[in-house]
Amino acid sequence: MRLAELSERSGISTATIKYYLREGLLPPGRRISTTQAEYDDPHLRRLRLIRALTQVGRLPVATVREVLSNVDDSSLDQHSRIGSAVWALPHGSQPAPEGQDEQDADLTAQALLEELGWGYSHAAGSASPAYRMLVRAIAALRRLGYPAATENLLPYARAAGQVATTDLELIAGYDDAEEQIEAAVACTVLYEPVLLSLRRLAEAEESNRRFGTKS
């Protein structure tokens, strides 16, 4: 398809698509004349992923470029490509804990992963940005005097495990490896607000059940 059709089918203006091409977020089309290029379905998919990252994930262009370069790194196996693309996503902006606080939170996180049998994450340890995000979150809970022992965190981890099974089910449902990696990144970002909004709705249900005056 030509640029105009790519724009129409993606709902993204030609000016924005040209910007993504210039910034290297979208690979160039197949040139068919000095002024025209031909685009295909992978371009359309890539545009969707860029939109997911910028509009929902609120990622700056430089971060999108890093995520996409990991998505496209065909020297890696499937699992590592998904992993490195997700690792390049932002992982919150909390300050890292220091000294004893950091060590305590790290011990709790390690104990939690061991209890869960999450051997892959346990081995990756502090190299993983999701792990460091968890350590920061545990340290914040503890610093502010809220419960953050392994047994407090386990129910959250078990729920997260179920969500991840659903995520990977969805991802594995895509036909080719390329599409699976793109879906892994997009769904990680797009289902976060789904999960957080549903938690708040569920909290309101539970709160009403426990504390509500209306039956």
Add this chain to the structure above:
Amino acid sequence: MRLAELSERSGISTATIKYYLREGLLPPGRRISTTQAEYDDPHLRRLRLIRALTQVGRLPVATVREVLSNVDDSSLDQHSRIGSAVWALPHGSQPAPEGQDEQDADLTAQALLEELGWGYSHAAGSASPAYRMLVRAIAALRRLGYPAATENLLPYARAAGQVATTDLELIAGYDDAEEQIEAAVACTVLYEPVLLSLRRLAEAEESNRRFGTKS
């Protein structure tokens, strides 16, 4: 306790505490002389909550003030105070969908709540910011061509339901009503990064199981 001790026990500088007092985030202490005031445990708890909202939740001071004024509204019953305080928290910054997109996403969200038997949320409908956040998330998934039918969302909702049960268990464990409301707000904010980081760790486990080359 005096201001110096409040600062030491909370780990917050006296300058910052004075700023919170001036901004009306922290209620004034009991004046014991023209230059000194006496503070007590509720002040310490309130400081922790302010820290949770500003440092982890990244809320601007005006939003913190709104959340706290709902926490303190004793004209409401327990459930309504928790609800209105949580409603005042930010609910993401995605643009609201329009027209047909909005209607489609709304229908899906309504069907989901009905399927779940979440009658309270169903009745509150679009008045609830968490519900509007869900509708925006569904609309984004759909616009970008990712699955967002009721059956795709159900596993996320069930996991969210389990998380909420854990949340309310924790909240109900606090002795007095005041503490419960503060814990509800703090835990809603503080456990979000716990949940999101654990989901990413669990995704890595699942991805390794399905796609990994190492056994």
